[in-house]
Amino acid sequence: xxxHQFEEQLNDRLDRRLSPSSSALIEHTRNCPPCFQxxxxxxxxxxxxxxxxxxxxxxxxxxDRVLAQPVPNETDAYETDSASVYSATQSAPIDFSxxxxxxxxxxxxxxxxxxxxxAERSADENPERVRSRKALVGDVTLLVVRDGKRxxxxxxxxxxxxxxxxxxWLALFASLAGMWFVLARPAVHSVPLPGxxxxxxxxxxxxxxxxxxxxxxSANNRLVQTDDRTHEKTGGxxxxxxxxxxxxxxxxxxxxxxxxxxxxIAIETSAAADDFRLLLPTRLPFISTNSSDDVPNSTLPTGxxxxxxxQHESETEAIPLQDTMHEALEFFxxxxxxxxxxxx
Amino acid sequence: xxxxxxxxxxxxxxxxxxxxxxxxxTFQSSIFGLCFRMTGQREDAEDVTQEVFARAFRSLAGWDAxxxxxxxxxxxxxxxxxxxLSRRARQPVPSELVxxxxxxxxxxxxxxxxxxxQTALMTLREDxxxxxxxxxxxxxxxxxxxxxMGCPEGTVKTxxxxxxxxxxxxxxxxxxxxxxxQ
Numbered sequence: 001x002x003x004h005q006f007e008e009q010l011n012d013r014l015d016r017r018l019s020p021s022s023s024a025l026i027e028h029t030r031n032c033p034p035c036f037q038x039x040x041x042x043x044x045x046x047x048x049x050x051x052x053x054x055x056x057x058x059x060x061x062x063x064d065r066v067l068a069q070p071v072p073n074e075t076d077a078y079e080t081d082s083a084s085v086y087s088a089t090q091s092a093p094i095d096f097s098x099x100x101x102x103x104x105x106x107x108x109x110x111x112x113x114x115x116x117x118x119a120e121r122s123a124d125e126n127p128e129r130v131r132s133r134k135a136l137v138g139d140v141t142l143l144v145v146r147d148g149k150r151x152x153x154x155x156x157x158x159x160x161x162x163x164x165x166x167x168x169w170l171a172l173f174a175s176l177a178g179m180w181f182v183l184a185r186p187a188v189h190s191v192p193l194p195g196x197x198x199x200x201x202x203x204x205x206x207x208x209x210x211x212x213x214x215x216x217x218s219a220n221n222r223l224v225q226t227d228d229r230t231h232e233k234t235g236g237x238x239x240x241x242x243x244x245x246x247x248x249x250x251x252x253x254x255x256x257x258x259x260x261x262x263x264x265i266a267i268e269t270s271a272a273a274d275d276f277r278l279l280l281p282t283r284l285p286f287i288s289t290n291s292s293d294d295v296p297n298s299t300l301p302t303g304x305x306x307x308x309x310x311q312h313e314s315e316t317e318a319i320p321l322q323d324t325m326h327e328a329l330e331f332f333x334x335x336x337x338x339x340x341x342x343x344x
Numbered sequence: 345x346x347x348x349x350x351x352x353x354x355x356x357x358x359x360x361x362x363x364x365x366x367x368x369x370t371f372q373s374s375i376f377g378l379c380f381r382m383t384g385q386r387e388d389a390e391d392v393t394q395e396v397f398a399r400a401f402r403s404l405a406g407w408d409a410x411x412x413x414x415x416x417x418x419x420x421x422x423x424x425x426x427x428x429l430s431r432r433a434r435q436p437v438p439s440e441l442v443x444x445x446x447x448x449x450x451x452x453x454x455x456x457x458x459x460x461x462q463t464a465l466m467t468l469r470e471d472x473x474x475x476x477x478x479x480x481x482x483x484x485x486x487x488x489x490x491x492x493m494g495c496p497e498g499t500v501k502t503x504x505x506x507x508x509x510x511x512x513x514x515x516x517x518x519x520x521x522x523x524x525x526q
Contacts, residue, residue, distance in 0.1 A: 011501075011505055014504075014508060015486060015501055015504065040521050041512040041513075041515070041516055041521065042508070042512065043521070044512065044515055044516070044520050044521035045508055045511055045512040045515060047457075048457050048458070048460070048461045048511070048515055048520065049461065049480050051457045051458045051461070052457070052458040052461035052462060052480075053480060053481060054458070055458040057373075057376065057377050057380055058376075058380065058386050060372065060373075060376050060390060060393070061372070062368070062372055062376070062390060062393055062394055062397075063365055063368045063369055063372065065390075065394055066368045066372075066393075066394055066397045066398070067361070067364060067365060067368065069394070069398060
């Protein structure tokens with residue numbers, strides 16, 4: 001055994017929570033003072049860890065303290081440290097079983113609020129090994145996967161098709177360089193939407209098609225989903241149903257007028273770039289460039305509370321919200337070729 | 345996946361106060377343990393633990409029932425600890441804490457061994473410390489730690505190696521093990 005093998009075996013034993021002092025390792029140290037010191041350090045460390053672990057922790061009972069604070073429910077989850085939540089809800093790729101069984105899984109909430117958030121990947125994270133993630137940010141569920149199919153260049157529109165002053169824009173997502181977006185799942189679906197159906201978890205997956213959009217409407221309690229891949233097969237839509245948004249403003253209007261019906265918007269993206277940032281636009285249709293947490297009650301749709309968005313305290317470059325919204329809308333809509341249609 | 349976890353979560357999501365209480369009671373010790381080891385201070389650990397539960401309840405609907413609940417909570421806890429530590433790092437260190445920090449040239453009695461290990465932990469890089477605590481205190485596997493921290497197992501092993509090395513160096517510099525000669 002040479003010193004390299006010694007160190008490997010020592011670390012392997014420690015990783016497996018075994019005693020560092022095996023006969024083979026001890027034998028090697030008899031004629032190797034540096035490895036002897038290493039082994040001795042490992043033994044001391046192990047003893048120290050044992051004593052450290054045996055130290056009793058302070059006894060706490062914070063149950064009442066936890067429960068005394070307002071427990072955010074699904075319609076009250078606005079104050080969100082998005083970066084933490086983002087990394088806190090990493091998940092495997094989601095299956096599609098709930099498409100056919102809408103009662104499965106977690107479902108949409110009844111709030112149409114959106115948050116602005118920003119999530120950044122750890123500098124230590126190996127971009128080649130990033131697994132699928134899902135972030136629950138307020139009422140927006142964001143699924144991020146690395147299973148990208150597209151080059152990671154986010155086109156930036158040369159001109160704006162959006163009306164900056166309008167209060168009825170919905171920004172679904174903002175893309176910075178190195179990201180691309182995919183929404184939803186293949187084929188056209190119009191499925192019953194129970195109160196807690198698996199809207200997102202059933203619709204989004206790492207092998208999602210290029211583009212699609214989804215929306216829900218509580219008025220008829222239907223989930224409407226469109227997919228441009230269907231168009232590729234059929235040569236074009238056979239029909240257009242009312243619930244499918246025809247433009248960003250359409251979608252925004254539908255969301256705004258649904259009074260809490262449009263809930264989670266799931267977005268799938270490739271996160272191949274090192275500069276990995278996610279931006280979710282904020283409460284709509286009341287877009288404001290003011291980053292204040294307070295949103296006047298008078299601007300809130302029915303069913304929404306008065307708690308405003310909370311922008312994540314990021315040390316990265318601040319992007320004016322209005323610009324972000326425009327970029328988000330522009331890019332999102334550009335990513336959906338043509339007008340989304342659906343057959344019934 | 346533990347069936348009872350799923351049921352517990354479902355009841356919590358349904359707003360059942362008894363289940364919410366049970367949820368906190370079930371996990372408060374382990375979460376507090378992690379937070380205490382990570383922050384080194386009881387008050388901070390309690391605050392972070394409370395924050396962990398707040399976040400957990402807020403995100404409970406997003407929990408993947410196919411995955412075990414406890415590592416998911418540990419993930420939130422680790423993130424909350426990270427946030428708390430970074431917040432603390434931006435604050436000036438009180439002078440009395442600096443004075444309390446033992447001189448490296450002074451050998452620490454063995455009675456303070458555990459405290460020295462904890463002190464050594466506090467000198468580690470945050471992600472190394474998280475790895476160390478999750479591995480030794482929470483007894484998560486390398487695979488589970490990778491899932492919690494969102495990094496490959498190889499990275500976890502590397503961080504564990506570095507954490508162990510640095511703690512061992514810290515102990516050696518304080519005289520632990522020096523009396524044992526070959």
